[in-house]
Amino acid sequence: MAKTLAKILLALGVGLMVAGAGAEPAAADYGWPNLADFLQQLIGKVGAPVKVYKLEMDRDGKVDLWIQQQAHPDLVDSWEYDHGRIDGPIPVKFDHYPSVAALDYHVIELTMIDFPRLPAMLATARAKLGLPDARVVYIKLERGDSSGFFSVTDTPIWTFALDGPRHDGRVEFDLKGRVLDVDKD
Amino acid sequence: MSTRTELRHGIALATLCSLHAAASDAPVAPVHPLEATAALKAAFAERIGHPADVLAFDLGEHYARALVQNVAAPDEYDEFAAVPGQPLEPGRPKKVGDIDCRRKIPFAALDLDAGARALAQARTIAAANGYKTPESISLGADIFCRDFGWRAILTSDADDDAMLQVTWTPDGTLPKAQEMHEDGWRKVDVTRLLAGGAKVTPAAPKPPPKTVAGDGRTRDFLLGIEADLARVQAEVGAPLGFRHISIGHTQLSLDVYQPANRKRVSTWLVGDDGAIKLWREDDTIPFDCNKPFASADFPLAQLADLIAEAPAQIPSMPQAEVKDAAVRRSGFCGKPHVYIKLEDDRGYGNVEYDERGRLVSAEIQ
Incomplete structure (x- = not known):
């Protein structure tokens, strides 16, 4: 089990995440959650593979991760991580429950997510918005259609929502960190 | 008293003195803003401290507020407030996304004397026609981002639905008025209003609820x-x-x-x-x-049983509970059916029975 876990974490590159957290300039930085610790704890509880329905980090660095249940692939559970403490599974309640086929399509394999890119993506988001001191409102990963272009492919999109005293802004990226859309009030 | 305590007191006193000095440097709003509009405008101008355009201005005895745009930095909107007799606080940044309408006038064109005259006229109209005395008057565009000018909205205690809007141009001329009616706004002659010729009709008292x-x-x-x-x-x-x-x-x-x-x-x-x-x-x-x-026309005698049995109709929601139920005609004008909404900790389910209590559908929402 420990060997499998190590392999997965190595594949995820989450070890780099810790270094990434310290690499950003301190003044305008975001208190990155320790995703390596979170995912290590999570995989220890649910095992691999982890299929991500949605991942969201809030301003305070709390994480809410929705994953497809392996034993019951028609169900989605939420796992929360708050500065070292993991909480879950919390049943996710939908107004209209998606079918298994829809869920299978919607989820993103955890191994597909390049977490070490996140600090650089935040720096890019600030630069694209022209808001070097903007604070994170939330950072979210979920499949959807970007506002920036027409798509029916329902691609995974990272959304960086930022704000400052005079502006709100949102930058969308694909999984490789390419900018899809920039929207500034 | 120890040296360390004296030092702490000294620092605290120095901090208070510097705060007081900073406050005393700020322009002070006149005690009677409506009677000293030039002084009020000068206080705002000093506090703003740079060329600005005015998007909105609220004026009254007890409070004045300006929303301005920096001429040199059009992305910078700030709100300034004045309380009579008090130093004006620094402006508060306003987010660009919160600015609904960008109609504006140069600060130099801001005529607060015209605003004070318009407010006095609005109060005369209110008193003559049974409306409440307006506390203040506002300069700005209407909700459709048109007709930039001074605006007073009058309401009445005699009829909750009564509403009168009086507008003036930014220089306080060309007053216009309109009353709210069920079918929309209707123009009212301002001369008639000033003479008390358009009084609010008190609403008929509502009967107590049965x-x-x-x-x-x-x-x-x-x-x-x-x-x-x-x-x-x-x-x-x-x-x-x-x-x-x-x-x-x-x-x-x-x-x-x-x-x-x-x-x-x-x-x-x-x-x-x-x-x-x-x-x-x-x-x-x-x-x-x-x-x-x-x-x-519907299975009233069976209703409680149908509701109790509904969760068993959706096996994949074994822990579901009945949230609520309804009886209404199916489709546009069909027979009355019974609709039962189920809920568990993951979502909702719907069960439908027909007019004779036969199961029509049972599915996860």
Whole structure:
């Protein structure tokens, strides 16, 4: 089990995440959650593979991760991580429950997510918005259609929502960190 | 007193002195802003400290507020406020996304004397026609981002629905007025208003709501409604012609066509203590089905059993509980069906029975 876990974490590159957290300039930085610790704890509880329905980090660095249940692939559970403490599974309640086929399509394999890119993506988001001191409102990963272009492919999109005293802004990226859309009030 | 304590006191005193000095450097709003509009404008100009355009200005005895845009940095919007006799605080940044309308005038063109005159005229109109005295007057565009000028909205205690809007150009001339009516705004002559010729008609007093006290028994309507239907029928004084029945654990809501006027629907609420209240009366919707159904048209006697059995109809929701139930015509104007909403910790399910209590559908939402 420990060997499998190590392999997965190595594949995820989450070890780099810790270094990434310290690499950003301190003044305008975001208190990155320790995703390596979170995912290590999570995989220890649910095992691999982890299929991500949605991942969201809030301003305070709390994480809410929705994953497809392996034993019951028609169900989605939420796992929360708050500065070292993991909480879950919390049943996710939908107004209209998606079918298994829809869920299978919607989820993103955890191994597909390049977490070490996140600090650089935040720096890019600030630069694209022209808001070097903007604070994170939330950072979210979920499949959807970007506002920036027409798509029916329902691609995974990272959304960086930022704000400052005079502006709100949102930058969308694909999984490789390419900018899809920039929207500034 | 120790040296360290003296030092702390000294630092605290120095901090207070510097704060006081900073506050005393700030321009002070006049004590009577409406009588010293030039001084008020000068205080705002000094506090803003750079060329600006004005998007909005509120003016009254007790408060004034300006929303301005920096001419040199059009992305910078700030709000400044003045309290009579107090130093003006620094401006508060306003987010660009919160600016709904960008109509503006140069700060130099801001005529607060015109605003004070317009406010006095609005108060004369209010007193002469039965409206409440307006506290302040506003300069800016209307909600459609048009007609930049001074604006007073008058309301009345005599009629909650009465509303009069009076507007002036930024220099305080060309007053116009319009009254709110059911079919929209109607123009009113300002000369007539100033002479008290358009007084508010007091609204007819509303009759007290029809209520029946509870009987002390606590109910769960999902376990049965027959007895309470009979109690409501006694209040209505005629057999109930239903439009919609909504059943929750703690409330029963009945939309019933009025016996004397089938174009009106009364909504009766029964609380879990048995209290009955006539909550509202509305016109029917034109071209809707508007065909009443009676207690005999749906499986009233089986209703509690149908509700209790509903969770078993969706095996994949084994922990589901009944959230609520309703009886209404199926489709546009079909037979009355029973609709039961289920809920578990992951979502919702819907079960439908027909007019004879036969299962029509049971599925996860």
